[in-house]
Amino acid sequence: MSDSLVDEHGHEHPKHELSHYAKRIYAIRDLLLEKGVISDKDIQCQIEYQEARSPVNGARLVARAWVDPNFKARFIADPKAACAEMGIDATAINEFVVLENSEKVRHMVVCTLCSCYPRPILGRPPDWYKSFNYRQRAVSDPRGVMREFGLKLPEDVEVRVHDSTADIRYLVLPCRPKGTEGWTESELAKLVSRDSMIGVMDALPAIPQ
Amino acid sequence: MSAEAGKFKPGDKVRVKFEDRPGHIRTPWYIRGKIGWVERVYGDFLNPESLAFGRDGLPKKTLYLVGFNQRDVWDKSEGQRDKLLVDIYEHWLDPAA
Numbered sequence: 001m002s003d004s005l006v007d008e009h010g011h012e013h014p015k016h017e018l019s020h021y022a023k024r025i026y027a028i029r030d031l032l033l034e035k036g037v038i039s040d041k042d043i044q045c046q047i048e049y050q051e052a053r054s055p056v057n058g059a060r061l062v063a064r065a066w067v068d069p070n071f072k073a074r075f076i077a078d079p080k081a082a083c084a085e086m087g088i089d090a091t092a093i094n095e096f097v098v099l100e101n102s103e104k105v106r107h108m109v110v111c112t113l114c115s116c117y118p119r120p121i122l123g124r125p126p127d128w129y130k131s132f133n134y135r136q137r138a139v140s141d142p143r144g145v146m147r148e149f150g151l152k153l154p155e156d157v158e159v160r161v162h163d164s165t166a167d168i169r170y171l172v173l174p175c176r177p178k179g180t181e182g183w184t185e186s187e188l189a190k191l192v193s194r195d196s197m198i199g200v201m202d203a204l205p206a207i208p209q
Numbered sequence: 210m211s212a213e214a215g216k217f218k219p220g221d222k223v224r225v226k227f228e229d230r231p232g233h234i235r236t237p238w239y240i241r242g243k244i245g246w247v248e249r250v251y252g253d254f255l256n257p258e259s260l261a262f263g264r265d266g267l268p269k270k271t272l273y274l275v276g277f278n279q280r281d282v283w284d285k286s287e288g289q290r291d292k293l294l295v296d297i298y299e300h301w302l303d304p305a306a
Contacts, residue, residue, distance in 0.1 A: 095251065112237045139239065142279075143287045159279075159291040165235045166272050166296035167254050 054123040057088045058171060059192035061121070062203075063185045066176040076100060079171070083121070090120045094167040099160070099199070101175050106153060108146070108161045108199035109170045110138035118169040122194060129198065138200075139163055149201040172199035179206040215271035215299060221247045223275060224305040225297060233261030236301045240293075244305045245277035248294060256298070270298040 018026070032038045064086065065072035075082040079098045083090035090096055096118065099107035111117065112135045117125040128134050137145050142161045143153060153159065162170050174196040180188060183206075191204040217223060227242035235257050250273055255266025277293045279286035 094254075112239070113235060139237075139293055140283055141287075142291065153288075155288055156290075157288070159288050161279075161291075161293050163237060163240075163293065163295045165237060166251075166257065166298065168251060168272075168274075168296050 050119075050124060053120055055121075055192075055194035055197065056189075057083075057123075058118075058121045058194070058197045059189040060086060060185075061088065061171075062173055062192040062197065063189035065173060066180075066188055067185050072173075075173070088121065090118075092120050093118060093169045095169070096121075097168050097170050098173050099162065099170055100173045101199070101202075103175065104156070105158045105160060106146075106151075106199065107170075107172045108138060108142050108159065109164060109172060110135055110161060111164045112136070112139055113165050116164040116169065118171050121169075121171055122197060126194070146200055149195060151201045172197050174199075174203040177203050177206045215250050215253075215273070217247045217250070217271075217273060217299070217302065217304075219247050219249060222305040223247060223273075223302040225275070226301050226303060228301075233258050236297055237295065239282065240277065240295050240297075243277055243282055245275045245281075245295075247273050248276040249274040251296070254298075270300055272296055272298055273302065275302070 029043070033040065061075060061083065065075050071082065071085075074085070076098050079096040080090045080093065083096075099109075101107055110129075115125050115130040117129065119125075134145065139161055142159050146153060146159075164170055174192065176188070177191055180191070191206065193201070193204055195201045196203045222244060223246065224244045225236060225240050225242060250271065252272065253269040254272045256268070256270045257266070260266040273296070275295050275297045277295070279288070279291040279293055282293055
């Protein structure tokens with residue numbers, strides 16, 4: 001790796017020492033550009049597309065499901081159609097499944113093989129979701145993981161961990177927090193954290209208004 | 210979600226094959242050889258073990274949601290009713306008595 005910012009291909013590279021994987025990805029990028037498979041503009045558009053998706057989408061869906069039982073039924077029966085109804089583009093997901101939590105059942109999602117995640121609904125996964133530690137412990141010690149996120153479940157609650165190893169993308173529909181009767185949809189959406197839709201914790205508690 | 214094919218139906222007991230081979234295997238190690246039950250039939254999907262190598266993914270493989278008791282997988286579980294649910298393609302499953 002040369003010290004200059006611009007190497008012989010004319011592309012900018014970070015000045016600090018890169019990891020093995022970073023070097024590999026830059027090399028692949030340079031080759032794809034050199035061979036004309038993709039353009040700089042394609043890369044920029046893709047970065048913008050990835051960054052535009054965020055847990056705000058999921059929070060809107062969950063808040064709507066909390067206030068509208070008919071929407072909730074549609075969201076569970078046909079999640080992609082329910083997304084379209086809300087103007088959220090979930091077409092990139094092959095199959096989308098919503099897991100409804102209750103007082104007696106809590107769901108938690110992991111991908112032990114890589115980092116499968118409902119990106120159109122939640123954006124990019126957090127780093128911990130991709131860590132070996134989470135991927136290993138989510139399946140073998142889910143209650144321990146939940147405790148670290150601040151969720152202590154009674155023994156009689158059933159924990160259902162979904163390992164998304166294939167074409168299905170899962171989103172947890174958390175329970176509506178107590179004390180939120182009469183709240184508007186947009187107020188409720190603020191309680192729907194990203195982590196509650198992965199299932200490692202509940203939605204945020206209601207803070208008296 | 211088409212569910213026209215597939216030799217297993219919800220409730221059937223299944224054992225995950227204990228196999229190892231190189232390639233883009235979507236069946237995690239920890240679940241190989243374990244016994245569970247078919248929770249849901251997701252339908253037929255292009256085979257990722259073929260797609261990953263630039264092939265056509267055909268013939269399609271039926272994908273199942275397979276349920277396991279946590280205590281059966283790890284020999285221990287904090288919650289006695291806790292479950293592990295894994296998406297597994299049919300060619301990785303055998304019927305279990």
